[in-house]
Amino acid sequence: MVAAARTTHSFKDRVLEILSHVPDPEIPCVSVVDLGIVRDVKADAVIITPTYTGCPATLAIEADIRAALDKAGLSALKIETVLTPPWSTDWISAEGREKLRAYGIAPPVKTAVQCPRCGSAHTEELSRFGSTPCKSLHRCLDCREPFDRFKCH
Amino acid sequence: MSPETQRFHHAIRLGDDALILGQRLSEWCGHAPMLEVDLSLANIGLDLIGQATHFLGVAGEAEDKGRDADALAFRRDVLDFKNCLLVEQPNGDFAQTIARQFLFSNWQELLLHEVSAAPDPALSAIAQKAVKEVAYHCRFANEWTVRMGDGTEESRTRMIAGLDWMWRFVDELFDPKDGAPSLRSEWDSRIAKVLTQAGLERPKPRRGAKGGRDGHHSEHLGHLLTEMQFLQRAYPDAKW
Numbered sequence: 001m002v003a004a005a006r007t008t009h010s011f012k013d014r015v016l017e018i019l020s021h022v023p024d025p026e027i028p029c030v031s032v033v034d035l036g037i038v039r040d041v042k043a044d045a046v047i048i049t050p051t052y053t054g055c056p057a058t059l060a061i062e063a064d065i066r067a068a069l070d071k072a073g074l075s076a077l078k079i080e081t082v083l084t085p086p087w088s089t090d091w092i093s094a095e096g097r098e099k100l101r102a103y104g105i106a107p108p109v110k111t112a113v114q115c116p117r118c119g120s121a122h123t124e125e126l127s128r129f130g131s132t133p134c135k136s137l138h139r140c141l142d143c144r145e146p147f148d149r150f151k152c153h
Numbered sequence: 154m155s156p157e158t159q160r161f162h163h164a165i166r167l168g169d170d171a172l173i174l175g176q177r178l179s180e181w182c183g184h185a186p187m188l189e190v191d192l193s194l195a196n197i198g199l200d201l202i203g204q205a206t207h208f209l210g211v212a213g214e215a216e217d218k219g220r221d222a223d224a225l226a227f228r229r230d231v232l233d234f235k236n237c238l239l240v241e242q243p244n245g246d247f248a249q250t251i252a253r254q255f256l257f258s259n260w261q262e263l264l265l266h267e268v269s270a271a272p273d274p275a276l277s278a279i280a281q282k283a284v285k286e287v288a289y290h291c292r293f294a295n296e297w298t299v300r301m302g303d304g305t306e307e308s309r310t311r312m313i314a315g316l317d318w319m320w321r322f323v324d325e326l327f328d329p330k331d332g333a334p335s336l337r338s339e340w341d342s343r344i345a346k347v348l349t350q351a352g353l354e355r356p357k358p359r360r361g362a363k364g365g366r367d368g369h370h371s372e373h374l375g376h377l378l379t380e381m382q383f384l385q386r387a388y389p390d391a392k393w
Binding site: 050052053054055056082083084085086087126127128129130131133137151153 | 175189190192193195196197199200201202203204206207277278279281282283285286289292293
């Protein structure tokens, strides 16, 4: 029992390690694990969840995960999509948030939106809808740079 | 009507509303008054088409005749669509589009909260996800309603005309037969709050147009479908 549990645990870690190298197709600085798209790894399946229902990247993400699993010799692992609980930006890892900021996208925070370039909280929203469903468009009022922000969702 | 048939009809209504409005909004792509609005309308359309894919998927399963979401979207004729008349109305000018979105999104958000709490696990899962997206649609439509109503004489005139055009399709949303009558009072108070902020009056009551839920549509839906379904009808099962 103990040995089996340990094996399962390391198997999950191994799969997560593989998937942590699968970038999001739209925001390649972060992986599908960083974004919380990968919800769980079971003995026979990887459980994923879409960010927004209409996100066109959903199909590409599944194909990329499939390719990464096949390359690692894990073709037997299925990919299952679940909708509940609905994806939330709370699931983006601390590491993922830092990667977003370094990439120039303000990570989702419930407090004042900070400019990812100069750090100023003196910013304004230009559009609630940005270049992808998950982002909105902002401008820094200090350094004047426009920037994307990952919407709190 | 068997429970599965009921479930099919319920999912079809939810899916068709989202699909037809999503297709309508996509007509704005590249034509909106400014870039930010273009992005917004396209994103809202995308959310709705995503929701439609899920709802029509459930409808296909409930029907159990081998039709998936794509088959239901692209291979049905106009009489088989069960969307409300509101969503098929033409875009008109930007104010008319916003009027439609304002009336619809505020209703859809209330409806999806209900579906989220209902016992059907598959429909509830879709609704829980969709309702988070629709909250954004409401904010967008409410803000533009205020901005145009409380804007220039021109924008105000257009906003009034847009609401006037769309208002006769409101009653259908709350029809006791297959609508959601229990949502009316909350919807009324939401709408009233925004109209007050916009300095606009509630349009005068008029005889509501109904029939979308029975497949009796305005002439506009057929034209929309000819464009949306052209490829699958000309080249069935086309892949790329």
